[in-house]
Amino acid sequence: NSRHWQVSTTDLTSEAIVRKAAELPGNLALGLESRCIDLDGVTKHIPTMDFKLDQSPSNLALLKEFLERLGYRGIIVDSGNSYHFYGFDLLDEGGWVKFMGQCLLIPWSDTRWIGHSLIAGSGNLRISATESKPKIPTVCELVL
Numbered sequence: 001n002s003r004h005w006q007v008s009t010t011d012l013t014s015e016a017i018v019r020k021a022a023e024l025p026g027n028l029a030l031g032l033e034s035r036c037i038d039l040d041g042v043t044k045h046i047p048t049m050d051f052k053l054d055q056s057p058s059n060l061a062l063l064k065e066f067l068e069r070l071g072y073r074g075i076i077v078d079s080g081n082s083y084h085f086y087g088f089d090l091l092d093e094g095g096w097v098k099f100m101g102q103c104l105l106i107p108w109s110d111t112r113w114i115g116h117s118l119i120a121g122s123g124n125l126r127i128s129a130t131e132s133k134p135k136i137p138t139v140c141e142l143v144l
Contacts, residue, residue: 004033021128029130035122036090045096047072047087048123049103050110055082060141063108067143070102074143080135082110084125085143 005020021030034045053059055078063076063083074087091099100118103109117123129136 005030017127024128026131029126029133030128031124032086032127033122033124034096034117038090042092044090044092045099045122047074047085047089047091047096047099048125049085049099050079050113050123050125051083051085051108052110053082053108059083059108064141064143066106070099072099072143075139076141076143077137078135078140079126079137080133083140084137086125 007016017030024030032046032048034048036044036046038044051063053063060076060083063085067074067076067085072085072087073089074085077084077086087099097118100114100123104111104114113123125137126133127137
């Protein structure tokens with residue numbers, strides 16, 4: 001079950017996100033879609049990734065080192081059971097596919113999530129809580 005809420009960057013505030021998440025039924029989450037359309041109509045992507053690593057300081061350091069080595073800046077969040085990554089720099093279609101492929105080559109990425117994202121043409125990660133996943137993803141590491 002998916003609904004889309006398109007919003008311009010000028011209207012995207014923490015208050016708007018909280019308000020939109022509060023409007024959802026308890027079994028649905030608000031997600032951030034990787035696909036963005038710039039003012040020229042060109043499709044770009046936020047590099048996002050779902051990792052399947054248990055939470056620990058050593059695993060967090062491993063993820064940070066991997067992303068830094070590849071040159072991706074962003075944040076790693078604690079999603080409750082694992083980690084998600086949200087990049088700061090938009091990628092074109094080719095850059096996004098390359099990022100997804102690079103992540104596919106490591107054993108701690110969620111390969112099913114990558115496959116579904118590639119088929120759909122964009123990734124989508126939860127940014128709010130649900131009844132079954134009550135933890136709101138929270139920032140735990142900055143990658144520069």
